[in-house]
Amino acid sequence: MNAFAMNCVGHQSHGLWRHPRDHSAEYTHTRHWVELAKLLERGKFDGLFLADVVGVYDVFGGNPDTALQEAVQVPTNDPLLIIPPMAEATDHLSFAVTCNLSHEPPLPFARRMSTLDHMTDGRIGWNIVTGYLDSGSKGAGKGEQVAHDIRYDIAEEFMSIQYGFWEGSWEDGAVVRDRETGVFTDPAKVHRVEHDGEYFKVSGIHICEPSPQRTPVLYQAGTSSKGMAFAAKHAECVFVGGRSRSKMAADVEKLRALAVEVGRDPSDIKVFALATVIADATAEGAKAKYDDYCTYLSVKGGLALVSGWTGMDFSDPEKLAAGPSSSNAIQSVAAMFADGAATGAEGVEAIGLSVALGGGGPVLVGNGKQIADELAAWAEESDLDGFNFTYVVMPETFEDIVEHVVPELQRRGLVKRDYVDGTYRDKLFGHGPRLDASHPAAAYRKGG
Amino acid sequence: MNAFAMNCVGHQSHGLWRHPRDHSAEYTHTRHWVELAKLLERGKFDGLFLADVVGVYDVFGGNPDTALQEAVQVPTNDPLLIIPPMAEATDHLSFAVTCNLSHEPPLPFARRMSTLDHMTDGRIGWNIVTGYLDSGSKGAGKGEQVAHDIRYDIAEEFMSIQYGFWEGSWEDGAVVRDRETGVFTDPAKVHRVEHDGEYFKVSGIHICEPSPQRTPVLYQAGTSSKGMAFAAKHAECVFVGGRSRSKMAADVEKLRALAVEVGRDPSDIKVFALATVIADATAEGAKAKYDDYCTYLSVKGGLALVSGWTGMDFSDPEKLAAGPSSSNAIQSVAAMFADGAATGAEGVEAIGLSVALGGGGPVLVGNGKQIADELAAWAEESDLDGFNFTYVVMPETFEDIVEHVVPELQRRGLVKRDYVDGTYRDKLFGHGPRLDASHPAAAYRKGG
Numbered sequence: 001m002n003a004f005a006m007n008c009v010g011h012q013s014h015g016l017w018r019h020p021r022d023h024s025a026e027y028t029h030t031r032h033w034v035e036l037a038k039l040l041e042r043g044k045f046d047g048l049f050l051a052d053v054v055g056v057y058d059v060f061g062g063n064p065d066t067a068l069q070e071a072v073q074v075p076t077n078d079p080l081l082i083i084p085p086m087a088e089a090t091d092h093l094s095f096a097v098t099c100n101l102s103h104e105p106p107l108p109f110a111r112r113m114s115t116l117d118h119m120t121d122g123r124i125g126w127n128i129v130t131g132y133l134d135s136g137s138k139g140a141g142k143g144e145q146v147a148h149d150i151r152y153d154i155a156e157e158f159m160s161i162q163y164g165f166w167e168g169s170w171e172d173g174a175v176v177r178d179r180e181t182g183v184f185t186d187p188a189k190v191h192r193v194e195h196d197g198e199y200f201k202v203s204g205i206h207i208c209e210p211s212p213q214r215t216p217v218l219y220q221a222g223t224s225s226k227g228m229a230f231a232a233k234h235a236e237c238v239f240v241g242g243r244s245r246s247k248m249a250a251d252v253e254k255l256r257a258l259a260v261e262v263g264r265d266p267s268d269i270k271v272f273a274l275a276t277v278i279a280d281a282t283a284e285g286a287k288a289k290y291d292d293y294c295t296y297l298s299v300k301g302g303l304a305l306v307s308g309w310t311g312m313d314f315s316d317p318e319k320l321a322a323g324p325s326s327s328n329a330i331q332s333v334a335a336m337f338a339d340g341a342a343t344g345a346e347g348v349e350a351i352g353l354s355v356a357l358g359g360g361g362p363v364l365v366g367n368g369k370q371i372a373d374e375l376a377a378w379a380e381e382s383d384l385d386g387f388n389f390t391y392v393v394m395p396e397t398f399e400d401i402v403e404h405v406v407p408e409l410q411r412r413g414l415v416k417r418d419y420v421d422g423t424y425r426d427k428l429f430g431h432g433p434r435l436d437a438s439h440p441a442a443a444y445r446k447g448g
Numbered sequence: 449m450n451a452f453a454m455n456c457v458g459h460q461s462h463g464l465w466r467h468p469r470d471h472s473a474e475y476t477h478t479r480h481w482v483e484l485a486k487l488l489e490r491g492k493f494d495g496l497f498l499a500d501v502v503g504v505y506d507v508f509g510g511n512p513d514t515a516l517q518e519a520v521q522v523p524t525n526d527p528l529l530i531i532p533p534m535a536e537a538t539d540h541l542s543f544a545v546t547c548n549l550s551h552e553p554p555l556p557f558a559r560r561m562s563t564l565d566h567m568t569d570g571r572i573g574w575n576i577v578t579g580y581l582d583s584g585s586k587g588a589g590k591g592e593q594v595a596h597d598i599r600y601d602i603a604e605e606f607m608s609i610q611y612g613f614w615e616g617s618w619e620d621g622a623v624v625r626d627r628e629t630g631v632f633t634d635p636a637k638v639h640r641v642e643h644d645g646e647y648f649k650v651s652g653i654h655i656c657e658p659s660p661q662r663t664p665v666l667y668q669a670g671t672s673s674k675g676m677a678f679a680a681k682h683a684e685c686v687f688v689g690g691r692s693r694s695k696m697a698a699d700v701e702k703l704r705a706l707a708v709e710v711g712r713d714p715s716d717i718k719v720f721a722l723a724t725v726i727a728d729a730t731a732e733g734a735k736a737k738y739d740d741y742c743t744y745l746s747v748k749g750g751l752a753l754v755s756g757w758t759g760m761d762f763s764d765p766e767k768l769a770a771g772p773s774s775s776n777a778i779q780s781v782a783a784m785f786a787d788g789a790a791t792g793a794e795g796v797e798a799i800g801l802s803v804a805l806g807g808g809g810p811v812l813v814g815n816g817k818q819i820a821d822e823l824a825a826w827a828e829e830s831d832l833d834g835f836n837f838t839y840v841v842m843p844e845t846f847e848d849i850v851e852h853v854v855p856e857l858q859r860r861g862l863v864k865r866d867y868v869d870g871t872y873r874d875k876l877f878g879h880g881p882r883l884d885a886s887h888p889a890a891a892y893r894k895g896g
Contacts, residue, residue, distance in 0.1 A: 007563070009632060018627040025625060025632075028566040028657070030536045054556055056655055064635065064653060071632035075623075075657040078556075078563040085533045088478045107584070108502055108526075108551045115455070115526040118476035136555070138651045175523075177473060179466040182746065184457060184473075184519035187512065203586045205512060207504055209476070209523040298630065 001406075001415055002096070002272060003040050003398055004388040006051040008076035012276070012359035012390040014301025016293060017071055024394035028077060030085050036395055037086035041093040043402030044416060046427060047125065048086070049219070049239070049272075049388050050079040052098040055136025057308035060300075061315040064135070067308075070301035080112060087120040094424035096125030096219050096237070100136070101158045102151070106202050110165035113216050114208035122212030122423030122433055125237065127219035128230075130155050152226045157197045159234055163444040164193035166215045167435075169206035171447030185209070191446055213433045215441050217424045223251055231269070232258030233440060236428070239388055241274040241361050243354075248273060249382040256383070264438050270385040270428060273378070276358030277389055277397065278365045279404040289400075290365045293357070293392050299349055302356030310337055314348055358390055368408035375405075376414060449854075449863055450544070450720060451488050451846055452836040454499040456524035460724070460807035460838040462749025464741065465519055472842035476525060478533050484843055485534035489541040491850030492864060494875060495573065496534070497667070497687070497720075497836050498527040500546040503584025505756035508748075509763040512583070515756075518749035528560060535568040542872035544573035544667050544685070548584070549606045550599070554650050558613035561664050562656035570660030570871030570881055573685065575667035576678075578603050600674045605645045607682055611892040612641035614663045615883075617654035619895030633657070639894055661881045663889050665872045671699055680706030680717070681888060684876070687836055689722040689809050691802075696721060697830040704831070712886050718833040718876060723823070724806030725837055725845065726813045727852040737848075738813045741805070741840050747797055750804030758785055762796055806838055816856035823853075824862060 009025045010017045017025050026032040040048055056074045057067040067074050083095045095116075099109070116124045130151035146154070174189035195202040220235035222228060231238050232255055240248055256266035278293065280286035303314040313319045337351055337360075354360050364374045375387065391397035409415040420426065423433040435441045457473045458465045465473050474480040488496055504522045505515040515522050531543045545564075547557070564572045578599035594602070622637035643650040668683035670676060679686050680703055688696055704714035726741065728734035751762040761767045785799055785808075802808050812822045823835065839845035857863040868874065871881040883889045 015630065017632065018630055020627070028659075030532055030567050034536070054559070054655070056653060064638070066635075068633040068635040068638055069631050074653075074655050075633070076559075076655050077566060078560050080529065081532050081560070081563050081567060084478055084529050085536050088482070088533050088536075103553050103556045105551050111502070111524075112526050112529070115529050118525060119478050119529060135652050138649075179468070182463065182466055183517050184465060185516040185523070187514075187516040190512070190516055201586075204583050205504060207502070207522050207524050211476075 001043075001045050001386055002047045002049040002388045003036075003045055004049045004051065004274065004390040005036070005394070006053075006073060006076065007079045007082055008073050009071040010301075011051065011073065012355075013293075013392045014070055014072055014305065014356040015296045015298030016392055019293065019296050019393050021396055022393045024391075025071075030082070033082045033086050034089045036398070037090050037093055039395055039398055039402060041090045043398070043406050044410075044419065045093060046386070047094040047096050047424070049096045049127070050082075050098060051127075052076070052079045052100070052129075053136065054100055054103055054131070055134075055138075057304045058135050059311060059313055060304040060307035062313065066300050066304040066315075070298050070304065072301045072304045080116065083116055083124070084119050087123060092123075092419035092427070094123040094125060094217070094427065095120060096127055096217065098127040098129055098219075100129050100131045101155060102131045103136070106158065106161045106200060107165070107204060107207065110162055110206055111208050113162075114166065114206070114211045114214075117211035117213050117216055118208075122425070124213070125217035125219055125424055127221065127239070128155065128159075128234070129221070148224070149226055152222075152230055154199045155230060157195070157199050160197075161193060161195050161200060161202050163215065163441040164195065164202075165206035166444075167441050168444035168446050169193055170210050172210070173447070175209045189447060213423045213425050215435055217428065228255055228258060231255060232264070233262050235269060236425070236435075236439075237270045237272060239272050239274070241359070243360070243362050245378060245381050248384075252383045262440075268429075268436070268438065271383070272386045272388045273382065273384050274359060274361035275375070275387045275389055276361060276363045276392060277371055277401055277405060278363065278392060279368060279371050279400040281367060281404060283367050283370060286365045286367060286370075290363075297353060297356045299352035299356060302352035302354070303348065306337055306351060306355045306360070312337075314351070317345070317348075320348070357392065361390070368404040371405045372408040372412060372414070375409070376412070449493050449834055450495045450497040450836045451484075451493055452497045452499065452722065452838040453484070453842070454501075454521065454524065455527045455530055456521050457519040458749075459499065459521065460803075461741075461840045462518055462520055462753065462804040463744045463746030464840055467741065467744050467841050469844055470841045472839075473519075478530065481530045481534050482537045484846070485538050485541055487843055487846055487850060489538045491846070491854050492858075492867065493541060494834070495542040495544050495872065497544045497575070498531075498546060499575075500524070500527045500548070500577075501584065502548055502551055502579070503582070503586075505752045506583050507759060507761055508752040508755035510761065514748050514752040514763075518746050518752065520749045520752045528564065531564055531572070532567050535571060540571075540867035540875070542571040542573060542665070542875065543568060544575055544665065546575040546577055546667075548577050548579045549603060550579045551584070554606065554609045554648060555613070555652060555655065558610055558654055559656050561610075562614065562654070562659045562662075565659035565661050565664055566656075570873070572661070573665035573667055573872055575669065575687070576603065576607075576682070577669070596672065597674055600670075600678055602647045603678060605643070605647050608645075609641060609643050609648060609650050611663065611889040612643065612650075613654035614892075615889050616892035616894050617641055618656075618658050620658065621895075623657045637895060661871045661873050663883055665876065676703055677706060679703060680712070681710050683717060684873070684883075684887075685718045685720060687720050687722070689807070691808070691810050693826060693829050696832075700831045710888075716877075716884070716886065719831070720834045720836045721826070721830065721832050722807060722809035723835045723837055724809060724811045724840060725819055725849055725853060726811065726840060727816060727819050727848040729815060729852060731815050731818060734813045734815060734818075738811075745801060745804045747800035747804060750800035750802070751796065754785055754799055754803045754808070760785075762799070765793070765796075768796070805840065809838070816852040819853045820856040820860060820862070823857070824860070
């Protein structure tokens, strides 16, 4: 069980910042995030999954006006910086954070993650993304984005360097801290990372001492064929979206098969699905909440978001008919919405609504028992390991899950009653803080 | 009054991590930093100044072995991530953080600073550095560093883009947050930053809403002629080092004259000098502490540091005689040590000792009255506005300042008895949270 959020207003629920009980517009304050973290830990959530976008949704209408007006993931603040205070206020909740490797030089990024792994006592994960918005790339000073497939080649090189820093540069036991002999670090146990690749040239040691997990828990969300091959090789957790359970089941099966092909165990990858839950003590109460929320939905906001995801301008039926304008969009998402887009204005409105409420994923409405039934059936049907729950109203949606859904899931033995000790990786997989030997990162280790 | 520290072991006191009362090796823990911040706020320090280095000191002996063994600023963690929990635990203490712009893409960096300015309620400053270690540049995947002078040309462009994002992209009043009309941001008041320069091409809006100060308080520490011209134009606070008060006085005078030349007031720049204070209730007690500390000093550690600063290998008398091998070193520091280096082994040992204890700056030893006398005379003589106090033993050095020195300075009216409200800039200059009209950033503002 993850909560899904972003350091911005509204995230996946467009128009809902207008709701009188929504507090997501308080995202600039540390207190807002600390309170959320405490709530999630009270509800025994495994993690808080933080999305991120460096850029703005400016495909809709060819400008960022709608995104700005409706606060569609803009303004948005840095996700890394809210983690240390949340970690300090909790003991067990873990944090999976999205960072776009296109914007991160190898050594400073390796250090950021090592620092977070230290500060959280090993409760950190990294959601590996390569970016899909040209606006982000232009803001970073790089011009237009490089093509989708090449981005994964760059990502392969980037991962190799990161594994070198995290797993290979400092052996276990390199840090001696001997006050008597005056040796802090044994230089013989620290090794240079030498990488002379097509996209990066790196030569140097990691500048952080080994952190509890070394490599953070690795998340990935790509469902293109390149993306899935990348996930099968590197990811420990995969995040999937979409409303079709049969399509999801097929994707999950394919992903686990690909993992086996590269020498991993199918259970080495935990799969989480996007879900929105609107829960109450009674079915009627939940339905009333759903109806109330719907009066705030912004179709335009949803369409601005989906336009950015797909590279298709949903404000213009003609352009829409011509298909995606950019090969850099999230291809799997573009395919998902292509059929709806082809059905004209009604289809487009339906897409806007479905994205505005819960980001295009399933919306489950009911009492605890009904929600638990749905989640259990779906997890069974699609071979899922868990869910990333997005919110409609912050923090009400999560409060409702903690109050009405978690106790029911606990009664059925579907979620834990309490945390086990240890790092994020310990909690997820139960075999220690480090990546296991079948993961490609293990090949980078040096020494005893 | 600033405290000077770094997210690493020891920082400017080499060998002192071995001292039984030193806690600097606990830098990986959030609690360590939170306790320091609370201590500094209790002592009415204005700020915590955080140094940073992305890279390793590998000039000494041509390898990083000494730096590793003696923990000379390696391992070192990210400085940004420790700020949010410290800000959350304090109300008034400000934070000035060193970030090397060579490693920061423009938009993600603008966002990092805006996020910190939000999370600290405007208590953030940025120490602008361009880097001096080839090892850092290689670790970031960029090969060797670009030459010193060109680094300042790059910095000029970088600043222009940052001012565009921070000051120009979102007008005052752009964020409406009107729940009735559904307008979060008025798109007419948000503007693109268009920069087509030699080193950066950027086109896009800032993705953060305006923070309390917008541009963080700007620090700089360069004393080369290019560096000083840069500081005179951009800096609000300048950090100077060295033991010669007359040289410092001349530098400060030159700096203030340069500021006037570019249309600023000489008092628009606050100058802070590096100082190490070893204080106790009595002169004898302080002297005993000093003697005790000296038994832990690592000359080799000091020399590894100064070798990295200057690009001169202090492990090798022959190479040393040949002068600096790299034009990328901190030129002012190289000049400062060149004479000592020329005097042979004894001179080199003296340099090692002076750097090992307090980073080459003055070390003041005494009771509160003696220290206050020294600081007051020096500030007068060199036209200083304040000091960056480095530590010998963490946190003992700061505890001693708070207990023995601050009350004496307060009695004399040399430091405040309590904080004034407002942002870091309010506290330093007293005319509001924003940069004033004579600063070049003001030209980037748009709208009413």
